[in-house]
Amino acid sequence: MALLEVTDLTKNFVGVVANDHISFEIEKGQIIGLIGPNGAGKTTLFNCIVGYHKPDQGTVRFNGKNITGLKPFQTNREGIGRTFQIMSISGALTVMENVMVGSFCRVSDTRSARKGAFEIMKLLELEKDADARLTELPIAVQKRVGLAMALATEPKLLMLDEVAAGLNPKETEEMVALLQGIFKAKDLTLFVTEHVMEVVMPISQRIIVLDGGQKIAEGKPQDIANDERVIRAYLGEKYVEDRKHRGSI
Amino acid sequence: MKALKDALSFADLPASERIGFAIFIIFCLIFPWATKGSFAQAVMIQFLIFCLYGLGWNLIGGYGGQVALGQAKNVGMSAYTVALFMVWWDVPFWLSTPVGVIIATVESFILGYFLFRLKGHYFAIATICVSLVWQQLFVNWELIGGARGVELPLKETPNFVYMQFTSPIYYHYFAFLLVMAAILFMNWFRKSRLGYQLRAISSSEAVAESLGINIHWVKVKAYCITGVFAGMGGAFYAVYYNYIDPFSVMHLELSIMIALMTMIGGAGSMWGPIIGAMILIPMDRYLGAWLGAIGITGVDFMIYAFMVMIIAAYEPRGIWGIIEKARRKP
Numbered sequence: 001m002a003l004l005e006v007t008d009l010t011k012n013f014v015g016v017v018a019n020d021h022i023s024f025e026i027e028k029g030q031i032i033g034l035i036g037p038n039g040a041g042k043t044t045l046f047n048c049i050v051g052y053h054k055p056d057q058g059t060v061r062f063n064g065k066n067i068t069g070l071k072p073f074q075t076n077r078e079g080i081g082r083t084f085q086i087m088s089i090s091g092a093l094t095v096m097e098n099v100m101v102g103s104f105c106r107v108s109d110t111r112s113a114r115k116g117a118f119e120i121m122k123l124l125e126l127e128k129d130a131d132a133r134l135t136e137l138p139i140a141v142q143k144r145v146g147l148a149m150a151l152a153t154e155p156k157l158l159m160l161d162e163v164a165a166g167l168n169p170k171e172t173e174e175m176v177a178l179l180q181g182i183f184k185a186k187d188l189t190l191f192v193t194e195h196v197m198e199v200v201m202p203i204s205q206r207i208i209v210l211d212g213g214q215k216i217a218e219g220k221p222q223d224i225a226n227d228e229r230v231i232r233a234y235l236g237e238k239y240v241e242d243r244k245h246r247g248s249i
Numbered sequence: 250m251k252a253l254k255d256a257l258s259f260a261d262l263p264a265s266e267r268i269g270f271a272i273f274i275i276f277c278l279i280f281p282w283a284t285k286g287s288f289a290q291a292v293m294i295q296f297l298i299f300c301l302y303g304l305g306w307n308l309i310g311g312y313g314g315q316v317a318l319g320q321a322k323n324v325g326m327s328a329y330t331v332a333l334f335m336v337w338w339d340v341p342f343w344l345s346t347p348v349g350v351i352i353a354t355v356e357s358f359i360l361g362y363f364l365f366r367l368k369g370h371y372f373a374i375a376t377i378c379v380s381l382v383w384q385q386l387f388v389n390w391e392l393i394g395g396a397r398g399v400e401l402p403l404k405e406t407p408n409f410v411y412m413q414f415t416s417p418i419y420y421h422y423f424a425f426l427l428v429m430a431a432i433l434f435m436n437w438f439r440k441s442r443l444g445y446q447l448r449a450i451s452s453s454e455a456v457a458e459s460l461g462i463n464i465h466w467v468k469v470k471a472y473c474i475t476g477v478f479a480g481m482g483g484a485f486y487a488v489y490y491n492y493i494d495p496f497s498v499m500h501l502e503l504s505i506m507i508a509l510m511t512m513i514g515g516a517g518s519m520w521g522p523i524i525g526a527m528i529l530i531p532m533d534r535y536l537g538a539w540l541g542a543i544g545i546t547g548v549d550f551m552i553y554a555f556m557v558m559i560i561a562a563y564e565p566r567g568i569w570g571i572i573e574k575a576r577r578k579p
Contacts (some may be wrong), residue, residue, distance in 0.1 A: 050459065072458040081371030082459050089453040092517065093445075101449040104442045109251065113442070153461050 001065055003028040003189055004049070004157055009058035011041075011048050018044040020213040021058070026157070026191060031183060033200030033221070034193040036210035037233055042086065043194040045210065046161055050082050051075045062154065076105065081155030083146040085162040091133035095126060095145050098134065102152025117152055123182060124148045126186045140171040144178070151182065159191045172196070176203060201225070209233065254308045256437035263576075266520070270432075273523070277425045278424035281418045288538070290417045294489065296530040298482055303511045303522025304431040305478020306573065307470045310508055312444060312518030314451025316373040319360070322383040323476045324351040325499035327483030329387070332399040332493050335411065342412040350480035361469040364462060368454075371418050380501045387495040398494025412488040420489050426482055430513055432523075433488030438474075447471050451517070515569020524568050529553065 002025035011019040018041045026032050035070040035166050036042050037217070051072040059068045076082075093101070096117060103116035121127055124144050134142055143163060150158060166173045170225050176199060183190055183203075191197045194200045200207060200221070207224045211233035215223055224230055232240050259267050280293055304318055309315050327349030334345035364375050388396045407414045414420065416522075438444045446467050449457040454464055487493050514525025522564075536549040564570040 052455070052458075071463075072455075073461050076459060084456065084459070087456060089455070089456050090451070091536050092452045093448055096447070097445060098452075101445050101457070101462070102460045104445055108442050110255070110442070110445075113445075117438040149456070149460060233491050 002026060003063060004191070005059075005061040006049065007059045007061075009045070009048055010052055010056050012056050017213045019048060019055070021125070022210070022215050023058075023172075023235070024208055024215065024218060026189060028156075028189055029187070030193065030205050031190040031203050032205040033204035034191065034210065035046065035195065035197060035200055035207060035224075038195060040210040040233075041213040042149050042195075042210055043161060046082065046159055046193060049075070050080060050159065076153055076155070079154075079156035080159065081142075081150035082159040083150050083161055083163060083231055085165055087134075087142065087146045090135060091135035094131050094133060095137070095148075096130040098145060099148045099152050102149040105153040117148075120148050120152050123185060124151075124178065139166045140175070143167070143175065147182075151186065155188070157189045157191060159193075161193050162195070163192065164194060169187055172199060175199075179203065197225075228237075252437055252441075255440050259436065260290060261440075262519075269520070272388045274429075277428075279322055281421050287417065289319045289408050290421065292479045292531055294417060294420055294424050295534065297421070297428050298489075299507070299510060299526040299530050300428045300523050301424070301431055301478060301482040302507045303486075303514070303526050304428070304435055305482070305541060306507050307435070307516060307522045308438065308447070308478075309468070309475045311446045311511060311518070311521065312439075312451065313468060313471050314517070315365075315468060315472075316508065317376045317472065318373060318501065318508055319376040319380045319474070320475070320479045320507045321498065321500055321503035322380050323357060323479035324486065324503065325383070325387060325493075325495065326356060326484035327353045328487040328493045329393060329399065329479035331484045331487040332401050333393060335401050336399060340443040341410040342484070343410065346481075346484040349484045353480030354473050354476040357473045358469060361472035362444055365465050365468045365472070376500065380504055384495060384499050387499045394494070398492060398497075401491045403491065413491075423491075424485060427485060430480060435519060443467065443470065448517070483557060513557060513567050515567035515572075517566070518569040518573075519565055521557050521569040528568075537548065
């Protein structure tokens with residue numbers, strides 16, 4: 001049985017079909033990439049799964065349970081954690097406190113929450129920033145804090161929304177290494193969206209490609225890189241003709 | 250047991266805050282003996298009542314970041330319950346107070362349950378509307394005294410059961426006990442799961458939701474606790490003044506006063522409401538009395554509004570925000 005099963009998911013916004021009959025499955029213990037150009041519907045798909053949007057059609061099953069239309073806090077309690085592309089939170093809480101809020105999802109007393117938060121911060125090398133406010137930190141550290149907050153809720157499936165957006169190449173590399181580290185340490189399943197191919201290609205076992213709200217391809221990273229429809233979506237018709245001419249697809 | 254330990258432990262606060270708190274306690278304890286002026290004592294008791302209101306409002310308005318402008322109706326409901334129970338059925342303070350507090354809390358629950366579907370300004374406006382409805386209802390409802398208010402019948406001798414004393418000292422210490430209980434509760438609260446979750450909600454609702462927090466329910470819970478604080482304050486108000494009317498305990502002005510006072514002191518901080526009350530209540534009463542005596546009325550409100558504007562422009566987190574800023578850059 002797949003950990004996450006999305007069947008025929010459709011989401012319309014006024015006049016725009018953001019997700020058009022999308023179906024796919026994610027097995028436990030995999031890293032799955034979700035790519036597509038800007039506006040392809042990646043974030044909408046995320047929001048439909050987690051519960052920020054209610055899908056117009058289709059079902060989402062997690063761990064054998066139908067979670068379609070549940071609220072974000074409910075899907076989180078079921079075991080889906082997520083990070084945000086831009087985490088706009090105020091500096092009211094320190095990094096430590098933010099991660100503790102995540103821990104409070106599973107425990108109710110402050111001491112265990114602090115202990116849990118501390119362990120996760122150690123894993124993500126955030127100890128020295130424990131008392132800083134999020135707004136004072138560089139973006140690369142903010143992303144790690146977001147990751148720590150989601151991890152503190154002890155998810156089975158962690159969904160990462162544009163985890164490398166705004167990072168420079170070196171920071172991106174570090175983030176990829178970090179993700180691989182926590183994937184092994186925490187026995188997780190990862191579902192990663194990116195429009196930067198470099199992030200998902202090396203770590204994913206399978207990649208799903210969206211364009212214009214539709215799933216246009218799904219497969220191994222090397223197959224995806226040579227898929228005609230994917231190249232068309234990313235680089236345009238002219239480039240496809242060019243490569244056909246040279247015989248590379 | 251653990252909760253009690255958390256409530257009584259101030260060990261995580263800096264030494265300066267603990268010393269400040271100790272001075273506050275000592276000041277409140279010796280105040281009635283150090284001064285003979287009845288006006289000063291009355292201002293002091295008002296200060297304590299407003300501390301109680303502010304500490305309660307701070308939960309939803311400060312930590313939770315929800316601008317709820319309806320404290321007065323909960324104060325009023327409880328005050329009216331205590332007063333009317335005594336007028337109609339001669340029920341003692343200690344029996345009518347729990348009823349009053351429960352009524353205030355239940356009203357908070359029902360209102361919160363529906364109004365917290367609204368967000369931001371819409372929520373604030375809705376609470377104002379509900380407050381106005383209650384206010385009009387109490388002004389026009391003849392059965393409960395209407396605009397004339399309710400006078401509590403006086404017993405012949407000072408009476409603990411009805412909380413009627415000749416000396417204000419008793420009221421002072423009772424109010425002080427209530428404030429201490431409120432402070433200890435807040436001290437537990439700020440370290441509790443509910444406290445963290447509420448602060449996360451005020452920081453960002455979308456992120457809080459993704460961390461397994463049922464934001465609607467957490468807000469409703471916090472709003473109920475705010476109702477309890479207001480209810481306690483209202484019950485005390487009724488027996489202290491022996492007279493209540495819709496303008497003193499039910500009025501929107503009181504709700505706004507509570508919110509502004511907390512914001513000036515520092516919403517979302519442990520000591521903010523107390524600092525706010527410490528500045529505003531004496532200023533309001535003394536300045537009001539003094540300016541009234543020389544024939545200028547209303548200037549105190551202007552000064553007060555001006556102060557709100559300056560503090561809001563300089564540091565939105567109020568006086569406590571200024572203190573923290575100074576502390577963070579040594």
